[in-house]
Amino acid sequence: MLISISLYGQETIRYTGPFQLGNYVGEVDFSYRLVDGDTLLTGPFSMKRSNLDALLDQKDKTFSFTGSFTDGFPNGGWNFQFGEFESDQKTEVVGYQYRVNVNGIQKAATGNIKMGKPDGSWSISEELIENSEVKETIFNSQITYADGIPQQSFRIEGRQGTLVGRFLRNGHAHDDWTLYGDDHTETWSFSDGILNTISKKNSNFPIFQSNNRDFRTINLDERFVKILKLQLTEEHFQNVQPGINELLTENAVRYKQLNTILSQLGESQFMPVFKVRVPYYPMSSLEQVQANSMSEDYLQADKIAQGLLDNSQLNLLRRSDSEAQFLYSVVQNIHNTFLAPLKKAAQYQKHEVLDYVEGDVLMKRLFPAGRPTTTIQSDEANRTFQASNASDFNFYVKPMESLANISAYAKQCLDEIAAVLYDKVENEQRQQEIIALEEQMIKDVTRLNQLVDTVGTTNFTIDALRHITSTAESQLNTYSKKEQSNEKLTEAKQLVDCIAIYEKLALHISELPMKDEEIKKVFTDAVWNPFMANVMDEEIKKRITSAYRTILIPFLLEQSQTDLDCEKAIKLNQLLPDLHKRMLELREEDTSKLERKLRKEKNPNAILELFNLQPLDIN
Amino acid sequence: MKRLAKNSCWVIALMLFSFIGTAQDEEVLPSESKFKDPKTKIWFNTYGNIRISKRLFWDAQTHFRFEETEDTPFIGQIAQIYNRHAIGYIYSKKVNFSLGGVLRVNFNTDEDSDDRPVVPEFRIWHQYQFAMPLYNSMIYHRLRIEHRWTKDFADDSEYIFRNRWRYMFRAKVPLNNHKLVPKTLYVSPEAELIMQSGKAVVASPMEDLRLTTTLGYILTPRLTVAGGLMYSQGQTLENGGIYKQSWTMRFHVYFSPDIRKVKNKLPEIHFDD
Numbered sequence: 001m002l003i004s005i006s007l008y009g010q011e012t013i014r015y016t017g018p019f020q021l022g023n024y025v026g027e028v029d030f031s032y033r034l035v036d037g038d039t040l041l042t043g044p045f046s047m048k049r050s051n052l053d054a055l056l057d058q059k060d061k062t063f064s065f066t067g068s069f070t071d072g073f074p075n076g077g078w079n080f081q082f083g084e085f086e087s088d089q090k091t092e093v094v095g096y097q098y099r100v101n102v103n104g105i106q107k108a109a110t111g112n113i114k115m116g117k118p119d120g121s122w123s124i125s126e127e128l129i130e131n132s133e134v135k136e137t138i139f140n141s142q143i144t145y146a147d148g149i150p151q152q153s154f155r156i157e158g159r160q161g162t163l164v165g166r167f168l169r170n171g172h173a174h175d176d177w178t179l180y181g182d183d184h185t186e187t188w189s190f191s192d193g194i195l196n197t198i199s200k201k202n203s204n205f206p207i208f209q210s211n212n213r214d215f216r217t218i219n220l221d222e223r224f225v226k227i228l229k230l231q232l233t234e235e236h237f238q239n240v241q242p243g244i245n246e247l248l249t250e251n252a253v254r255y256k257q258l259n260t261i262l263s264q265l266g267e268s269q270f271m272p273v274f275k276v277r278v279p280y281y282p283m284s285s286l287e288q289v290q291a292n293s294m295s296e297d298y299l300q301a302d303k304i305a306q307g308l309l310d311n312s313q314l315n316l317l318r319r320s321d322s323e324a325q326f327l328y329s330v331v332q333n334i335h336n337t338f339l340a341p342l343k344k345a346a347q348y349q350k351h352e353v354l355d356y357v358e359g360d361v362l363m364k365r366l367f368p369a370g371r372p373t374t375t376i377q378s379d380e381a382n383r384t385f386q387a388s389n390a391s392d393f394n395f396y397v398k399p400m401e402s403l404a405n406i407s408a409y410a411k412q413c414l415d416e417i418a419a420v421l422y423d424k425v426e427n428e429q430r431q432q433e434i435i436a437l438e439e440q441m442i443k444d445v446t447r448l449n450q451l452v453d454t455v456g457t458t459n460f461t462i463d464a465l466r467h468i469t470s471t472a473e474s475q476l477n478t479y480s481k482k483e484q485s486n487e488k489l490t491e492a493k494q495l496v497d498c499i500a501i502y503e504k505l506a507l508h509i510s511e512l513p514m515k516d517e518e519i520k521k522v523f524t525d526a527v528w529n530p531f532m533a534n535v536m537d538e539e540i541k542k543r544i545t546s547a548y549r550t551i552l553i554p555f556l557l558e559q560s561q562t563d564l565d566c567e568k569a570i571k572l573n574q575l576l577p578d579l580h581k582r583m584l585e586l587r588e589e590d591t592s593k594l595e596r597k598l599r600k601e602k603n604p605n606a607i608l609e610l611f612n613l614q615p616l617d618i619n
Numbered sequence: 620m621k622r623l624a625k626n627s628c629w630v631i632a633l634m635l636f637s638f639i640g641t642a643q644d645e646e647v648l649p650s651e652s653k654f655k656d657p658k659t660k661i662w663f664n665t666y667g668n669i670r671i672s673k674r675l676f677w678d679a680q681t682h683f684r685f686e687e688t689e690d691t692p693f694i695g696q697i698a699q700i701y702n703r704h705a706i707g708y709i710y711s712k713k714v715n716f717s718l719g720g721v722l723r724v725n726f727n728t729d730e731d732s733d734d735r736p737v738v739p740e741f742r743i744w745h746q747y748q749f750a751m752p753l754y755n756s757m758i759y760h761r762l763r764i765e766h767r768w769t770k771d772f773a774d775d776s777e778y779i780f781r782n783r784w785r786y787m788f789r790a791k792v793p794l795n796n797h798k799l800v801p802k803t804l805y806v807s808p809e810a811e812l813i814m815q816s817g818k819a820v821v822a823s824p825m826e827d828l829r830l831t832t833t834l835g836y837i838l839t840p841r842l843t844v845a846g847g848l849m850y851s852q853g854q855t856l857e858n859g860g861i862y863k864q865s866w867t868m869r870f871h872v873y874f875s876p877d878i879r880k881v882k883n884k885l886p887e888i889h890f891d892d
Contacts, residue, residue: 527840530668530676531873532757532791532799533713533750536840 012042019047021264024063040072041266055087055102065261072266073115080258082107085129101132109258116268117148124254141251143272150274158247161185168192171275173220179244186243193217193277195228200239207231208279216356220274221252223351227278230348230357230365248274278356283400290404291349297404298342301411304418305335313425324424327417329379337376338410341366345403359399371395371402374409387412430489437492441479444499445472451506460557461509467561468509468569472502498566505569508576509560512553515580519545522587543598544586547607552579555604559616571616575608582611648822649860654852657864659687661694668707668875676875678705678717686728700724705744717746721765727772734772741768753790755797761787761811781817783826791835801840807833813853822859827851831869843873 012031019028026049032039050062062085067078085104092099106129111122126139140157143150149171156163165177165188172193179186186200194215198205207228218224225245229237255272262268283291308314308331318324345366348354354362363371374390387393393409395402452465479495482488523545527538539545556579560572586594594610601607605615667679686698705719721742727734746763765783770776789809796803813827833847849867854860 527877528709528712529799529840529843530670530707530709530715530875531666531843532837533715533748533759534752534757534799535712536800536837538801538840 021047021261024261025049026063030069038072041069042071044068045265050083052100055085055100056089059084059086059104067113069266070115074113074262074266074268074270075115076113078109078111078113080107080109080261083129088131103130105129105138106134107254109254113262113268113270114147116262116266116270118143118145118270118272119147120145124251124258139250139254141254145272148269148273150272156247156251158250160243160247163244163247167274171273172217173274173276177244179247181243188244190276193275195276195278200243203239205232205236205239214280214282215277216280217275217277218356220248220276222249223353224276224278225249226348226351226353227356230353230361234365234368280356281358282355287398287400290400291354294342294400294404294407295346295349297407297411298339298346301334301407301414302339302343304411304414305331305339308414308418308421309335311421311425313429314421317425317428321424324421326378326380326383327385327421330376330385331414331417333376333378334410334413337372338406342403342407342410345407354400363399363402366403372406376413385413385417387416434489434492437489437496438480440496441476441492441499444496444503445469445476448472448499448503448506451503451510455510459513461512464509464557464560465506467564468502468506471564472499475499498569501566501569501573504573505560505576508573509557512557512576516549516553519548519580519583522584541586541591541595543595544583544591547598547601548579548583551602551604551607556616571614575613575616578613579608579611582613586611648858652860652862654862654864655855657850657866659693659695660698660865660867661685662867662869664869664871666871666873668873670875670877670879672879674709676707676709676715678703678707678719680704688728688730690730696728697726698728699726703744705746713750715748717744717748719744725772729772732772734774736772738770738772740770742766756790756792757799759787759789759791761785761789763787779817779819781815781820784814784816785811787811799837801837803837805835805837807831807835807845807847809833819856823854823856825854826856827853833869833871835871841875841877843871845869845871845873847871 012033014029014031016029017027019026024047026047028045028047030041030045030047031043032041034040044066045068046064046066048062048064050064051060054060060083062081062083064081065079067074068076070076083104083106085102085106087100087102090101105126107124107126109122109124111118112120121142121144124139124141125137127134128136128138137157138159141155143154143156144152146169150167151169151171153164153166161179161181163177163179165173166175168174173188173190173195174192175190177188177190184201186198188195189197189199195207196209197207208231228245251272255270259268259270262270308328314324314328318328345362348357348362372395374386374393374395376385378385387409389412390409393405393412395406395409397405448469452462452469455462455465475495475498479491482491520539523540524537525540526535528534529536556572556576559568597610598607601610608615662682662684664682665680667677667681669677669679671677680701680703682699682701682703683697684699684701685695687693687695701721701723703719703721705717707715707717709715721740721744723740723742725738725740727736727738742765744763744765746761748762749760751758751760763783763785765785767781767783768778769781770778787809788811789807791799791805791807793799794804794806799805809829809831811827811829811831812825813829814824815826816824829849829851831847831849833845835843835845837843847869849869850864851867852862852864855863
């Protein structure tokens with residue numbers, strides 16, 4: 001048994017059929033082994049898709065990946081093709097094949113992979129196809145690798161021009177990397193991985209010039225671009241941005257696309273790891289703590305600021321409240337002068353760039369117009385804002401400490417402003433709410449009055465209904481005479497609830513005549529009278545109906561007129577429908593015992609208990 | 620032909636006469652009918668109609684009949700205690716039949732008599748009653764047939780057997796309501812003709828003609844009270860030419876309890892299910 005399982009584990013299984021790989025859906029053909037529950041691809045692999053109908057109809061997106069795996073690693077020759085084609089729908093027959101002309105774009109990548117890493121010459125290209133022929137090469141990258149490390153010279157063609165450069169054996173960029181554009185050339189001059197100068201058009205930008213520094217080898221990737229950006233002024237960087245930098249980024253994006261596909265199938269490190277060396281200014285542990293606190297404070301401060309700036313009620317309120325308007329403009333100012341630079345700093349920290357830049361340079365780049373002060377301007381000429389403990393914050397200490405202080409101060413200011421503004425908004429909201437509640441009360445009491453008006457003055461419920469209405473009205477009067485206070489909102493809410501309860505009670509009571517009719521009907525039986533030879537209506541279980549009619553209902557009506565308050569109304573609201581329901585049930589039940597007991601009982605609460613209902617406690 | 624017819628009439632008349640003459644022990648028919656002085660009586664009648672199943676009821680009537688004598692004017696003294704029982708069958712709301720027995724206890728009200736003071740009387744009876752709504756009233760037809768064994772108070776008297784043929788017409792007209800329902804006062808005129816037959820009955824087939832008017836009040840669907848005055852007359856058994864008469868005040872209680880279990884009661888009115 002055990003042997004057969006282990007044999008089974010070594011067995012190679014072939015799969016052909018539909019398959020999904022990220023966004024790609026197509027037909028695959030590959031083999032795999034199951035090792036410890038993992039699927040290890042091994043042997044040739046191919047995945048394809050093309051759809052003639054789609055091509056003829058509109059547009060077809062085709063792709064084809066072929067290569068091979070060894071123990072889960074891509075290994076051997078690989079070829080990727082991605083096409084996006086349209087057809088002019090003209091066909092011709094050549095030999096025994098139908099031929100269709102296509103227009104579109106064909107992306108391709110070919111090369112060798114050695115256990116997941118590029119090895120040998122790799123070519124990645126994008127071509128514009130017209131009438132099934134290459135019309136223009138949009139992108140073409142030729143790089144040679146040795147076990148994943150780029151070697152010798154490389155060549156990348158793109159819209160910007162053609163970049164030519166070379167690497168040392170260890171993958172470090174070396175010598176001049178020159179982009180030959182249509183109208184200008186751009187040259188990055190490296191020496192053993194260190195970028196010394198960038199020359200573009202007629203300008204020369206010195207980069208890492210100092211010799212006495214500690215250098216670190218890093219990949220030429222986004223992080224390097226950020227470090228580069230910190231070395232240049234904003235204006236200079238904008239100048240440098242489009243050329244080599246862009247082309248390298250585009251090249252990296254294409255490698256990444258392939259790596260995404262490969263890494264979903266197996267182990268792969270399919271990235272062009274160009275190596276560069278940059279000066280290293282390691283932060284002390286104190287500086288790291290300060291950098292962390294800067295980032296944390298910034299994130300919170302930004303949340304508060306966005307919350308305030310986006311608050312629609314505050315935006316309304318500031319139109320009418322000058323204090324709110326002043327604080328709002330301070331927040332805007334903090335957002336621009338504090339938070340925008342801090343955002344960049346926090347990003348640098350996140351991308352681990354801060355170790356590669358001098359503190360003073362960093363501060364200069366973040367605050368080109370100088371560091372902010374604790375006194376924050378507003379759009380009101382004569383007013384400025386300062387946090388209560390502004391003197392505790394010094395913005396001119398060591399760079400990282402200053403940054404941490406600036407961030408902490410921004411958060412402090414925003415905390416103080418938010419406390420004031422939210423209080424204002426809340427107060428405003430409370431006022432609005434009270435107004436809405438008061439309108440509600442008046443509407444409810446009016447409705448209550450209308451209900452009473454619809455009941456005839458001779459109705460046995462009229463006194464109770466009138467009492468309920470006057471109770472609601474007098475409570476409304478008491479409320480309206482009260483001074484404005486913090487509790488007023490709570491009181492208003494309570495009163496609205498209470499009036500709703502009174503209204504419900506009034507409804508229950510106004511329904512009593514109807515309910516009484518229903519009970520009368522339900523407790524009536526048709527009886528054949530032998531002497532008259534006719535059928536007569538007979539009221540049955542008279543003791544029950546009479547207890548209901550002559551004791552319980554008068555009692556409940558009386559109770560709704562004595563010491564009526566909300567609490568009592570809630571109980572009555574419970575009891576009245578319960579009583580009706582119970583009466584209907586009693587019609588069907590065997591009640592001979594109950595009827596006997598009712599003969600002597602005159603106490604309404606005792607009767608309610610006999611009916612299995614909750615008696616009403618009378619205070 | 621005419622003559623012959625005339626003669627035969629005579630022959631029949633003669634035969635009848637001689638027959639009566641033999642049966643009634645030399646009693647001679649008077650040349651004109653004679654009416655005795657009316658007696659006055661008071662009857663207290665209870666009528667029970669006890670429902671025992673969907674279609675059956677127990678008809679239980681007890682009457683106390685008083686008769687005026689010279690010593691006891693007006694209310695009189697007890698003359699008969701009358702127990703009438705039957706099992707009734709409800710054919711429909713409007714039609715029912717009964718079959719049962721009567722035990723009547725007759726008291727001798729003749730103060731001068733030395734005869735037996737109490738004599739029982741037995742009957743078997745069956746009855747067919749039909750009701751019809753008419754406008755806001757109801758009218759009733761009642762056919763009652765009784766097989767009756769009676770005997771006189773005299774020591775040596777034997778039981779004689781007679782059949783009674785009774786038809787009663789009665790109406791009930793509500794006075795303060797548009798139909799006969801509880802809390803309704805109604806007036807009920809009635810007329811009953813009681814004929815009799817049997818060996819002992821020779822010249823007096825019309826035993827009694829009763830004309831009554833009653834005022835009743837329906838208290839509940841199960842209880843009604845009524846009171847009225849009845850005039851009656853009829854031939855005496857001894858002599859067909861002599862008529863007895865009486866004025867009777869009648870007081871009635873009608874009750875109709877239902878002793879069935881609740882679950883068997885419903886539906887109350889659907890006899891035709």
